[in-house]
Amino acid sequence: MANILNIVQAVNQALENEMENDPTIVVYGEDVGLEGGVFRATAGLQKKFGEKRVFDAPLAESAIVGTGVGMAINGLKPVVELQFMGFSYPAFNQIISHVARMRNRSRGRYTLPMVIRAPYGGGIRALEHHSESTEALYAHIPGLKVVIPSTPYDAKGLLIAAIRDPDPVLFLEPKRIYRAFKQEIPENAYELPIGKAKIVEEGEDLTIISWGAMVREVQKASEMVKEKGIYPEIIDLRTISPMDRESFVESVKKTGRALIVHEAPKSFGPGAEIISVINEKAFLHLEAPPTRVTGFDTTFPLPRGENHYLPSPERIAKTIEDLVKY
Amino acid sequence: MRFESVKPLEENHYRILDIDGKVINQEKLPNLTDDQLLYLYRTMLFSRTIDEKALSYQRQGRMLTYAPNLGQEATQVGSAYAMEKEDWLVPAFRELGAWLVRGVPLKNIYLYWYGNEWGSHMPEGVKVLPVSVPIGSQFQHAAGIGIANNIKGEKNVVVTYIGDGGTSHGDFHEAINFAAVFNAPVIFIIQNNQYAISTKRKSQTKSETLAQKALAYGIPGILVDGNDIFAMYSATREAIERARNGGGPTLIEAYTYRLGAHTTSDDPTLYRDDKEVEEWKEKDPVLRFKRYLLNKNLISEEWEENLKKELEEEVVSSFEAIENKSDTEIEDIFKYHFEKMPPQLEEQLREYKDFLEGGK
Secondary structure (H helix, E strand, C coil): CCCEECHHHHHHHHHHHHHHHCCCEEEEECCCCCCCCCCCCCCCHHHHHCCCCEEECCCCHHHHHHHHHHHHHCCCEEEEECCCHHHCHHHHHHHHHHHCCHHHHCCCCCCCCCEEEEEECCCCCCCCCCCCCCHHHHHCCCCCEEECCCCHHHHHHHHHHHHHCCCCEEEEEEHHHCCCCCEECCCCCCCCCCCCCEEEECCCCEEEEECCCHHHHHHHHHHHHHCCCCCEEEEECCEEECCCHHHHHHHHHHHCCEEEEEEEECCCCHHHHHHHHHHHHHHHHCCCCCEEEEECCCCCCCHHHHHHHCCCHHHHHHHHHHHHHC | CHHHHCCCCCCCCECCECCCCCECCHHHCCCCCHHHHHHHHHHHHHHHHHHHHHHHHHHCCCCCCCCCCCCCHHHHHHHHHCCCCCCEEECCCCCHHHHHHCCCCHHHHHHHHHCCHHHHCCCCCCCECCCCCCCCCHHHHHHHHHHHHHHHCCCCCEEEEEECHHHHCHHHHHHHHHHHHCCCCEEEEEEECCEECCEEHHHCCCCCCCCCHHHHHCCCEEEEECCCHHHHHHHHHHHHHHHHCCCCCEEEEEECCCCCCCCCCCCHHHCCCHHHHHHHHHCCHHHHHHHHHHHCCCCCHHHHHHHHHHHHHHHHHHHHHHCCCCCCCHHHHHHCCCCCCCHHHHHHHHHHHHHHHHCC
16 A cells, blocks of 8 residues: 655654664653644554653653753653744753753763754744744754755655764754645655755756745746746755755856745845855856845734745745846 | 651751761661771862862962862762762762762863863763753753653662752753653752852742752652761662652752852852851861761871872872863864764864964
8 A cells, every 4th residue: 555645644654663663762742642742743653652652741841852861861762842843942941052062062972862853834824933933043053953854755754864863853844734745655764864955856047945845835936937938946955954055056056046945034044054155165156146035034923914924936936037037 | 768757848957967076866877887988088078179279270370260069078979979880960060079979080070170071071881961051951851861761661860969049940840840740760959058159049039948849849858958978878868769669759958058159250258258158167068077087086187187198199190180281172173063074064174274284
């Protein structure tokens, strides 16, 4: 029987595959046990693996991460869930001060093979604090990897790689597309390399770099501009940090134009880092200024306003045309 | 069980030795051999010598910022001595006495304060976490280690320390709550040394005692005279035994006093008077234990003088072994962030080395 899954099912299957393979993996967070998580990413795991390995934590994000530090030092592989990225900030101190530093602080004596999963991003008409994209906050921290999948195939392969990684990984899941589409993916465990981007579409006219739920919006914009004879090359970054610089630098050398699309706020966002790298490594190939289509430097609006905030295919398509005409 | 009779809401300190070194609670006097007693006293003196030499080196410009442990030797040596080899120690940053008991080499300790991360690279078999500077945050790691023990079905326990200031932190609450909910084998020790830098204990919480906070978590709490090494050993030992047998966490308030400054960057004369310090010097934990040992005819003044000389020589040679030879290797700054350096870090290291070589 074909294994056709959406992203949230792919996450679930990755956890199940790896928990079968590795008895040191424990999964916990708010409501992840009996209920299987508010998005059901951990559904069925407690029943299958028992309450010792899959359990509900008290409602405290800092301690969910902080106890994970202790568990990882003591030989387990915690895969913890923070219910929403907007609730990760109570754990900010643990993540920055300890998760990201323990290997360096102890010169390799203590390492933290742990994964922090969190649904992120807007577009699901949610309450305040449930729609944020603050990946740049974490990508800025030395010692932390930040991974964002955009398809069921990538979600499973990258999550398994994150679990097997000897270092801590923040795994951000674009909840807007949790159930948007399905793919046939391998039923058994497989890994996709962290730190490697993927060319989603090849093209000649400009390079578009994006990730998460925005990749689909970029693809929609691409269909719109193709009707006008413009062929973008689309790169899904997949890992925000450490980012695969070579992927987009080589592409920009070919196309001469770069557009970054992210739903995080514009200023100091990951796009700024990508543009710096392009300037450092492909400056003489540029035929137009590298450009961004992003969320605004505003608080993420409540649902009646989020359609304005999130980059739309139309806004992306218009910018593509401007960039090609430059 | 003592804990059943303890009422943490009342300020009745658990105490075995009085200030004069006389046993006032014979029933609870730990059954320790003469060798064990001498080891404990030697370790307390060792801790004090390490502190005094470090402060002296710091004044001479040979040591960087240093957080002395003066006055808290009994709290730490007593509690850490109650642990077994397989148990975990999760310190904050002022746990010199506990480090020594748990086998952290002095060279590591001095190397850390001297400014090199290799000081925190504990030798194999030493189950001690590195210094944790962000106040209170280490309590969560201790809870996690304890929860992992339960998941793995292991019998070892965790002892962790915090200051009185740390009890104001959210991490204090979250960690004890987690440990209690999961019945984790963790002994949470508050070193109430009366000050968080300059802020007095009464400014941290309206609670009469810090031990009483245990009640809210549904776990035992006990207020211990932290300058009484026997009381600290005995209370911790009992808490550890209960934890090891599935009885869950305990909160211990060790009532003590920081005789020195917060760190060498601090001037305690700004926030406390000499009279207060002098009063606490009368309760000095090293002096109290010495009086006990003298009464018992286990030691003499002459013996102590010889021991002090021996300890000082050891301290001096440990410091000289690291002084002026401990500058950080450039590669070390880069290569311990991940198991394998990502291309970004490799590039930054290469560029910096090129700069240095070009500058020659």
